[in-house]
Amino acid sequence: MVSLARKNLFHDRIRFGITLAGVAFAVTLILLQVGLFLGMLDKATVSIRKSNVDIWIVGKNTPNIDFGKPFPDTAFLRARGLPGVERADNAILQFINIQLPTGATENAQVYGLADPVFWGLPWKVEIGRAHELSRGYNLIMDRSAVRRFGAFEVGEYREVGGRRFRIIGRSAEAESFTTTPVVFMDFDNAQSLVEQLRGQTTYVLVKVVPGSDPEQVAARLRPMFPHNDVHTRDEWATRSRGYWIKSTGIGMSMGVTVFLGVLVGVVIVGQTLYTSAIENIRQFGTVKAIGGSNWDIYSILGEQALIAAVLGFLLGAGASYAVRPAMATLHLTVLLSPEFSGVVFVGTVTMCLAAALFSFRRVALIDPALVFRG
Amino acid sequence: MKKVLEARMVRKIFVEGAQRVEVLRGVSLDVSAGEIVSLEGPSGSGKTTLLSIMGCILTPSAGEIQIGGRQISGDEKALREARRTSIGFVFQQFNLFPALTARENIIYALSIKGRKGVAALLEADRVIDAVGLADRRDFLPRDLSGGQKQRVAIARALAGSPEVILADEPTANLDSTVGVQILDLFRNLAKSENKGLIIVTHDPKVRRVADRVVGIADGLLLQEAHAA
Incomplete structure (x- = not known):
């Protein structure tokens, strides 16, 4: 079977190249922008997902993990008494100033924990031992802090909240949505650094006994904490992620980017297919004159759109996957999953077929009698 | 000889706004299998409109078209089917x-x-x-x-x-020698494959291969002559 669609497409290589470039550009734009956004959202909830915490008890209406609200640090005792709770501890997550060797002051996102090893915060320690955090003014700094705080070595000292801390270890993967470097220390030390946190905590971390359902335990905890919110791990991650998407305009910004990507794709594919249809109008007239229907011509345009979609997607997706290592060197995480790529592929095919619709109307009006005009 | 194409009292009126232009004013023309008809006429005489109607690309305002003994109705599906199965275009x-x-x-x-x-x-x-x-x-x-x-x-x-082949100025873009070769090819194939062939032309060389020459002017057939 001879494919006029395919032959025509490859016959005009420059136009085909432009079409492919347009589709690939749109695909790359969408994959990279959304991939970056997903990478940022991943960081926004990484400590929720990686830690050993089943239930988070937070201040009332706390929007996400980065913006904890203080409440009395005795609250955890109530949680400990509930059947189904294996353990409950206080935890602080607070932005605190850190003095750098250069004399500059930066903000650090401080995690203060009673038992960092049990809670898995930090969950990946490259150098040092987390259980030593409680033995004095010690801290573990995440390796990503190098970007903002400069190089650091275990054994060096940094001034946090006006107090000298010794760096006893280095963690990995602990990054925040706000890009503020993450530092882990003992709960009491963190609490003593900030006047407003005296006798306060920002979180109660709960571990349920093996075999218990965290949802059921959380449901039983809620009446016990009328001035707090109680979230399971998934609920808390969803709420934290949702805050950045809905409340900051970042989600809208991503939506606009995706819309622009789709618009670019539709315009380029639509324009090139339409121009091609106009330039090939005599060919389509011939198809009709020899007995072809509008559907024969629609199928030509549809097949061309489909080929442009598939090859354009492969080019765009290939480029997006290829630049990921380079982006990683800039500490930019592009999260591309097969599911997301599949959604973009379906979107690309839809986009190209929609673009072909512009030409459908034009070719439907072709008068086969034009073949007799000189 | 079996008639492969019959046009009976074909009229065609184009309406543009308030203007009505009657391009064909009752044209009848038959073509038999293996017969070559040269349709000649000046620009604007209606020969391309007649060709389009006989080729089932246009519908007549009045009159009828039969191809291979089958009357062709005016709906697009029937016209397309006729073009698909019964007509070849050059x-x-x-x-x-x-x-x-x-x-x-x-x-x-x-x-x-x-x-x-x-x-x-x-x-x-x-x-x-x-x-x-x-x-x-x-x-x-x-x-x-x-x-x-x-x-x-x-x-x-x-x-x-197909039963009928309709050719629109087939030698117009060819030099004289090649034009003669093409016309000879037309004649040989029309005869050997038993096709009815109508050639719309200004080219006098077509008369050399035609069985019949039909003139058209102002939407009416003028005269018929049997070519040499």
């Missing part, structure tokens, strides 16, 4: 598909006519051989001369064995 501008080779041009046309696979391949080779282009079957149109392109167009018109 155009002044060749109208080959530039991205397809000579053979592919014919195979594609056959696929529109519903013939695919090996049957289409064999038929394409048969008609390419018939027009003497066996050694050019895999050439793109851009690599063929004007005469060779018109041979491919003739082969495409023949493919699928």
Whole structure:
């Protein structure tokens, strides 16, 4: 079977190249922008997902993990008494100033924990031992802090909240949505650094006994904490992620980017297919004159759109996957999953077929009698 | 001889705004199998409109068209079916598909006519051989001369064995020598394949191969003459 669609497409290589470039550009734009956004959202909830915490008890209406609200640090005792709770501890997550060797002051996102090893915060320690955090003014700094705080070595000292801390270890993967470097220390030390946190905590971390359902335990905890919110791990991650998407305009910004990507794709594919249809109008007239229907011509345009979609997607997706290592060197995480790529592929095919619709109307009006005009 | 095309009192009126232009004013014309008719007339005489109506591309305002004894109704589906099965076209501008080779041009046309696979391949080779282009079957149109392109167009018109072939100024874009060769080819094929052939032309050389010459002016057939 001879494919006029395919032959025509490859016959005009420059136009085909432009079409492919347009589709690939749109695909790359969408994959990279959304991939970056997903990478940022991943960081926004990484400590929720990686830690050993089943239930988070937070201040009332706390929007996400980065913006904890203080409440009395005795609250955890109530949680400990509930059947189904294996353990409950206080935890602080607070932005605190850190003095750098250069004399500059930066903000650090401080995690203060009673038992960092049990809670898995930090969950990946490259150098040092987390259980030593409680033995004095010690801290573990995440390796990503190098970007903002400069190089650091275990054994060096940094001034946090006006107090000298010794760096006893280095963690990995602990990054925040706000890009503020993450530092882990003992709960009491963190609490003593900030006047407003005296006798306060920002979180109660709960571990349920093996075999218990965290949802059921959380449901039983809620009446016990009328001035707090109680979230399971998934609920808390969803709420934290949702805050950045809905409340900051970042989600809208991503939506606009995706819309622009789709618009670019539709315009380029639509324009090139339409121009091609106009330039090939005599060919389509011939198809009709020899007995072809509008559907024969629609199928030509549809097949061309489909080929442009598939090859354009492969080019765009290939480029997006290829630049990921380079982006990683800039500490930019592009999260591309097969599911997301599949959604973009379906979107690309839809986009190209929609673009072909512009030409459908034009070719439907072709008068086969034009073949007799000189 | 069996009549393959009959036009009976065909009228065609084009309406543009308040203006009515009667391009054909009651034209009747029959063509038999194996017969070659030259349709001649000045520009604006209505010959292309008549060709379009006989080719089932346009519908007449009045009158009727029969192809192979079947009356063609005016709905688009019936017209398209007639074009698919009963009519072959040869155009002044060749109208080959530039991205397809000579053979592919014919195979594609056959696929529109519903013939695919090996049957289409064999038929394409048969008609390419018939027009003497066996050694050019895999050439793109851009690599063929004007005469060779018109041979491919003739082969495409023949493919699928239509009853009637309608040719619109088939020699207009060819030099004199090649034009004569094409007309000879037309005559031989029309006779050997028993096709009714109507050639719309200004070219006096067509009279050399035509069985009948029909003149048209102002939407009416003028005279008929049996060519030498």
